[in-house]
Amino acid sequence: MNSASSNLSCRQPPQPAPLPILPPPTTRLLTMLKTTKDISAPSPDSSIIYRLLSVFFIGLLSVWANLEASKGFELTVTNDATNSPAGKRFTQMYVSDDRATREVLRASSFIETLLYDNIRGNQTTMTKKLVKHVVVRLARRNLRRKVTVKAAGDHKFVMNLCPSLMEAKDVKYNMASAIHRGMARIWLYDGGSKPPLALLDGMVEYISILAGFGDTDYDGSVQGFQESAPNCWEDKTPKAVAHFLNYCERESGGFIRRLNEAMKEGWRDWTVDEALGMPAQHLCKSFRRGQAAV
Template sequence: MENLHILQPLTTTTTAAAAAAYSRIILRLVLVLFIAIVSIWANYEESKGFAITVVNDAGDTPAGRRFSLLFLSNDKATRIVLKTSGFAEKILFPDDRHPKKPVDHVIVRLSSRNLTHPVVVSSVNKTEFVLHISPSVMEETNVEKAMILAVQRAMARVWLWDGQDGAPSSLLDGMVEYINILAGLAPVSDSGGLQLPESDTICWEDKDPVAVAHFLNYCEGLREGFIGRLNRGMQDQWNERTVDDALGLPSQQLCVSYYSTILQLPNSFNSTSPSLSRQVI
């Protein structure tokens, strides 16, 4: 019995030491978990490369409530921006030889009134852009698809260089349409159904963005990487040789060949970059 009394303090001490060791292990595990979470978050922030803000200016209207429920409360709008941005970046900046346009902040703003287009892009400064979403988008039957299409168009426009505001709007619209078609978000018209322009019209000056997209696809097929080179060329001051330099030959001369061949073939628009999978968000 005496031996039991002697051993009891030792048992208590051992239990206390074990509890302290266990606490230290738990503390270390928590610390490791915290560092891992911080690292994952840092990688996430670094991967997206720019801040995203989502604003609902429509307030307590049917469109505003639907936007808040479907895209704001669950951070869906942010994920759509990241996915569509990534798709556009792969096309416009295919490798390190194509320096990315600086983009620091993207604001997705549901407008309080209907706009002339589903989405309108404006710039606060050279690195901050606002995507004005028309409330009419929230009225679409497939509202998620309509939202993705609007944001994809906007993010394509955000990442496009514009020749220091000198690039033709027809070319910029055609490049946006090109990206949307590759993303599977815009219907592909039969090229044979496109209207032939006047004889003195340059292909990328066509007022129909789909027609310009077909021409850009044709050029990409002739010289892989054309779209990336063209976008890089538009980083500087725009001039009439920008398209020629990206092609490596006179674009107007190419138009003659293009109109005499491709427009006679249906469904000439094919994905020119097999690595670019159809976008699914």
């Protein structure tokens, strides 16, 4: 009896499992903060990419702002032949990626420099034609010309492009040529009594050839030149008039700018004489002799 009692009294009650040792609250907080910081902090590579993207978008915005400021007029591109094959191609090639806008601005910059370059240096009294809004429109039907220009009031001009341009073998070249011709017609003065249409067409052709869009350069003779025309600038062949204008420009530098400026007030029989600073018939005769000799 005593022995049993003794054995029972020697047993130890079961001990509970030891609790895990928790770090002090401060240690736990620091660990959490460190973990959070490690997760949210960008890696060096992502930081560089973010900076590069920021620089890229800032640069893109700057280019766009300069482009908008440089063009100086509102520009709208429309497509009246949307459902036709030509219209669909125009949308894909010239509207979706703003190629039409770039072509207009490129052409406008070239022509403005040609006609009004000295204005920026205050070296002339020439005044730049006011152009507030240009609408570039792909016409619904084919036109007699590849491009036509119509004044729409309040210094707004509508440039209509022939849909057949989109079917040309070299679409980009033909479209660029048409847009350059359209912008040349827009920037040329024709106020008051209208200048002869043959002269305006010849000036457009002259500018186009200088821009690299003519069918020929200014070397050699001109096919179809009409000696029967009373004045060389009244020839029905635009290329012939363009060659005569180039001849006048060589003989009297700045002639094209002065002629354009003179047409601002309207047309008079002696307008070309005044722009040349000499009787135009003298140059017309020598030009015709040169053409006959070629």
